[in-house]
Amino acid sequence: MKKYEKITEEIVEIAEKLLKENTVEKVIGFGIGIFTEEVTPIFISNPENADRLVFNSKAEMSLAKYLLNYKDQKVAIVAKPCDSRAIATYLAEDLIKRENIKVIGINGCPGIENNTACEECDIRNAVISDYTVGKKMTEEEIEAKLKDKEDKIEKMTPAERMEYFQKEFERCTRCYACREACYVCYCEQCFTEGNQPEWVGDSVKLNDNFTYHLMRAMHMAGRCVNCGACEMACPEGIDVRALAAKMCRSAEELFDYRAGIDSDQKTLLSDYDVNDTESGFME
């Protein structure tokens, strides 16, 4: 599709320039594997290799997390709109230095294949960027893209919902790919890894799987940017994003808060307003 090709061309051009002029040491972007046609994260430091960068409908990974590996280096990163929100959140959480990164933000993101999060995406343009590629989508265009999809989980009765999540989480092998793929999950020690106390049992039993997913969802409140990377990573096809997405909707409904809209915003849990509603709390 034309849109992806255009974006790819622009990315290559900018990356090449940044590397040639030594503005950055490295560009983090998407490329194609040597043996496959699959998209894979690549790290380019030689301007001659900039043409290995691509953007297409399979660029499903969130690259933002790699920024944490290069905190003290000057790097550029290719960011889909959702990834740009992740970067904004990192800035808001004071994890990376603004002056060290150059964001090549994608505007008018045409979306990722099979990523259900894209059907719900009303961002579509990079929220922060130093360089932009693609063509900015207007609000009307974004509106038109939004699939009028009813949320089947919201519509369920509590019993049906329980059954749905039981069926999902019972398949979980706790490979933790969802955690590792998620930009939010950067804790040095995850609660799943401690044994004093042991929050989650090691065996993949339904109750422990629930504990893992519910506790992770709690940590997503006001931080998940609905990028869908968790769902795309899951080898068991589990609806992992559902709980995090619900937490996002709640943060929005209750506190009018959205993660990663602005790199100066206060994080949800570190802010307080006397007018805050307490509805939903332990309901």
Added chain:
Amino acid sequence: MMIKKIDKNQFKELFDKLKENYNIAAPVLIDKNKKTLVEYHYIDDFDKIDWDEQADSSPKNIIFPQNAPVGNDYKEKQYYDTEQDTLILGVRSCDIEAIKTLDQVFIEDEMYIDKNYKARRDKITLVGLSCPQRNKSCFCDTLGFNPVESNYAPLYIFKDGNEFWIKVKDKKFESVFENLPDGNQDKLEELIEKRINTFTESSFELDIPIPLPEKEMFEADIWEEMSEKCLGCGICTYYCPTCYCFNFIWEGKDGESTKYKNWDSCMFSTYSAHASGHNPRDSKEKRYRNRIMHKFSYHPLNYEGLGCVGCGRCIDRCPVNLDIREALKLTEKYLEEKGGAKSGKD
């Protein structure tokens, strides 16, 4: 050796007869909400079997389940699985070779025989399937395995359209098959020959010494580049048919506990973490190095064969599409530049 040739309906009848004495597991298509995958599951309907696709998960899950209760040592009570005899049907060469790897480690190593593994394994019979075609990322032939036939399975199926040839290699099973129509050995050889020819072009060329030289590769400066994109999840090891690392965990409550043998993964940051807080593999490049080195250096140093059978699952299922073939190519290049490497055994 006995050779039988039957059609689909005859196989169906055979399947129903076998069902009376065996649990039967085979690759079947499973709807997993966001994905549809082929996996080994216990089945009782012959028509469910997927003969054409390489399974997305390996039969390891049946032979060496992710969580297996192994009893409580403190009470001197051992816990063995008491499952019925099991046939795993339609296992391709890569997975058969992988099970050989597991057997080497858990049963054939005189140092320690894992009684729980052995008890389960003794009840399992592998029914091999001659590989009909390469999957998109597998490379068993590059590693020297034969996709058309592996000798490690006592029973082997060659599927040709709706016809099934069955090679009964172990006398023990002859009585089960003796009433079926005989197959012509020459015809079968012809079929095998034809199939071998479809695999003549190797999936990719690789020239590395096996075992990889331990010290040299341990100190090589390629691991960071190789693992730069790795997330450190458990997928490549959990879905690998040969990975066998495990943990012992006691679980229970109210003073009662059961000991479990649970999968572990050297890609997890906690894998080799010591209670002191020290971790000898404290970065992802060290962990990635361990994964490659275990498969291509440590395993072949200690046993015959390899710790990787080239099934390609770690490639297909990795969330960032990290490709072990690229890692092997980088190894090849590194050793070449170093002026030709000797294998770890020299």
